Amino acid sequence: MRIGIDFGTSYSAAGAVIEGKLQLIQFGADQQFRTTVFFPQRLPDLSEFELTDALQDEIQKLTGEFRRDQSKRHAELRARREEAMRRPEPQRTHELNMIPSPRVRTDLELERDARALVRRRWAAEEMRKAMLEGADLQRALYGEEAVDAFIEGSAGQLVVSPKSMLGYRLEARARDTLLGIATQLLRHIRLTASAQLGCDVRAAILGRPVRFRSSMKEAGGVQALEILTDASYAAGFDEVEFLEEPAAAAYGYHQGSERPRRTLILDIGGGTTDMAVADVGGPGAAPIVHGSWGEPVGGTDVDIELSMRSVMPLFGKGVTDTPVHRFYEASAVQDLQRQAKFRETSFEHVVAPYGHRLETLKEAGHTVRLNRAVERAKIRLSEASNVTLGLDFIEAGLLAHIDAQRLSDAATPFLFQLRSLMERARAELNAPPETVYLTGGMSRSPYVPLLVKEIFPDAELVAGNASLGVVTGLAHAAASHRSDQK
Structure with a gap:
């Protein structure tokens, strides 16, 4: 049995095609789970x-x-x-x-x-x-359960978005730790899929971005694939392959398209933005992919920018002489090193009430809780004109007011890079696409289709399943691979 796995920056999912029917794996009540793991541990005795x-x-x-x-x-x-x-x-x-x-x-x-x-x-x-000694790894929690346990003050280690760290320069010990985390997540997916499909799942096709987030350019992408490959085998898979995520999304769109059409696939996730041009639809078993482009930017960048612009002023950004990078460290919950630096910094010298707020934000679970609130505000602002965040866990009565204009401002750096990526693709295309297929969590944002229509005014916009477009395609690609092997 071969399954498709979307090992995402923000959320992960898995699925398979059995007897021609798509079957997505359930993780609790949902068809995906937040790519976050919590390892329960006893705190060292001080x-x-x-x-x-x-x-x-x-x-x-x-x-x-x-x-x-x-x-x-x-x-x-x-x-x-x-x-x-x-x-x-x-x-x-x-x-x-x-x-x-x-x-x-x-x-x-x-x-x-x-x-x-x-x-x-x-x-x-x-x-x-x-x-590193593997303490309590078998009792790990995943997704929202992991975040809740950490926020509630349970002793242990929370790792948010390990995929975003795969391409960065790592010391040997840090690499081993990250390998162990990826192994646990992939084992969780494999065992959950095996239980639901009624067989021992041992083969998988994993989605991968066109470009990983990296501090080492192309070498970072090579390292990321090496870690994911090693983690897959350690998790119990005997066979593993990789497929670029926009190409995977093309597989999913291909299944429901009756006539052939030249399509630009735009997949905007939490950590990366990927595009591919493919001929999809018609009688062929698979789409024909002609080219791909990618940038390591996505929804988490907008989350951080929204936090910096709308929430961090309540903690003294722009008001006190606290260096700006300290607020960035607090906002970047997926970066373990920055989070550690933030927790190690003393803010007792910062004037009231900001110093006390920053010291409170350092407490276990609080930066993650704040990040989750900002992310939810971003999603709600797709439909509402303003949102108010209650920050009572920092200070009684503390509120952050965020409006749609502030979100638009926070999204500006991301949209600049998205525009550049699409313009580069447009310049390299022999012919404009008939259709632009949107998938990935950030495709829900109202400003994304507006920009797409500006760059490709004659193309039909098709909104795919924002959460499951890539994993659906990976499941079909896995099934296609099985057929090829017969």
């Missing part, structure tokens, strides 16, 4: 923390860095005040009111902060060691 000579040296080093940072920050504020004093009224008063009053922290306080940071890093290292 009573076991001991200050070795090396850790004491680290504390002294950090204390010195904190002292220098404080002096630099105070000097910058003095310079801003001196500059403001040279302004005429009322500009002078306005600028002076915007400059926070610095709090001078004593050496004892700075050393206390350094010790706390060293202690947190020690606890994080103990956590990573436990994960």
